[in-house]
Amino acid sequence: MNIALLEPLGIPGKTIDELAAPLKAAGHEFVYFDTKTTDADELTRRSAGAEIVMIANNPYPAEVIEASxxxxxxxxxxxxxxxxxxxxxxxxxIEVRNCAGYSDISVAELALGLTIDVLRKVVAADGAVRKGETSAGLMGTEIFGKTVGIIGCGKIGCATGRLFRALGARVLGYSRHEHPEAAAAGIEQVPLDTLLNQADIVSLHLPSNESTRKSFSAGQISQMKDGAILINCARGAIVDNDALADALNAGKLAGAGIDVFDMEPPIPADYPLVNAANCVFTPHVAFLTRESMERRAIIEFENVLAYTEGRSQNICQL
Structure with missing residues (x-):
């Protein structure tokens, strides 16, 4: 089969060669493009003749699929x-296979890190030191003894819950379906209303699909405790970020840690959430660690090899 890796995977080219070796040994053609592109014409050119294309997180639009x-x-x-x-x-x-599980730890760790940044005012404190200021206005809040609400108790949500429990928090969880692994992680599964009413910290871990887009809107935000904080390391589309900005500016929420937005960075300077009060931002990096990049590359090549051998592995329901 003809196989094309259309963009870099954040690992050395030597590692790509090593991972591709079993495919080549089985008689498959493999080509690797080491630059990113979002240009549809260029993606079509790179995809020409390929029976399998390998991508990361850049868009792969309909016009390219239809031309391939x-x-x-x-x-x-x-x-x-x-x-x-x-x-x-x-x-x-056309079948789609993903790399579920590769970034569970990296996303969970950033969710915790953003929480600490918001509660301990790390960014503001850094600025104070650089400007020769004191600790005035930098009183922080502890995680210990607080209630954390995990919305989406899949693998990433459970990993996040474990980290918060390790710091002495009570962890509540909500999912549309029962997750036995949540109980094993010490997460108490409750209705969404209960979670929102009780949680001091709400961390989102939902996929982006038709049922979740804008599902965390003004109504859900209004149910949160006054002074709670929101963490989103999942997908930007699940939150009404204008409503979130309003809640932050009105003092309803004490802060937010946001890694994902309605679009991929760079974020426009006039984007309301970027100008809201008490926020810490990262430019969609929750998945981005050396370890996770290596894990996802291994999984992606394993998925391709499995497909060529007729084996089911990480097949997505479309």
Missing amino acids: DALKMIAVAFTGIDHVALDACRARG
Whole structure:
């Protein structure tokens, strides 16, 4: 089969060669493009003749899929697949496989890190030191003894809950479906209203799909405790970020730690959330660690090899 890796995976080229070796040994053609592109014409050129394309988190639009006559499977080096034109895949019967699990630890650790940044005013304190100021106005808040609400108790949500429990927090969880692993992680599963009413810290861990887009809106924010904080290391589209900005500016919420937005960074300077009070931001880096980049590359190549051998592995429901 003809296989094309359309963009870098954040690991050395030597490692790419090592991971591709079993595919080549099995007689498959493999080509690797070591630069990123979001240009549809260039993506079409790179995809030409490929039966399998391998991508990371850059968009793979419908026009490219429709122009790629040989395409049978898209291997995504990411957990979420909402950057792939799934309607076009369904129409063509193209299979999509993802790398679920590669970034569980990295996302959980950043969710905790953003929480600490917000509660202990780390960014503001850094600025104070650099400007020759004192600790005035930098009184912090502890995680110990607080109630944390995890919305989305999948693997990442459970990993996040474990970290908060290790710091002495009570952890509540909400998911549409029962997750036995949540109980094993010490997460008490409760209705969403209960979680929002009781949690001092709410951390979102939902996928982006038709049922979750803008699902965390003004109504859910209004149910949160006064003075609570919101952490979003999941997907920007699940939150009404204008409503979140309003709640922050009105003092309803004490702060927010945000890694994901309605669009990929760079974020416009006039974006309301960027100008809201008491926020700490990161530019969609929750997944981005050396360890996770290596894990996702291994999983993606394993997915491709499994496909060529007719084995089911990490197949996404479209």
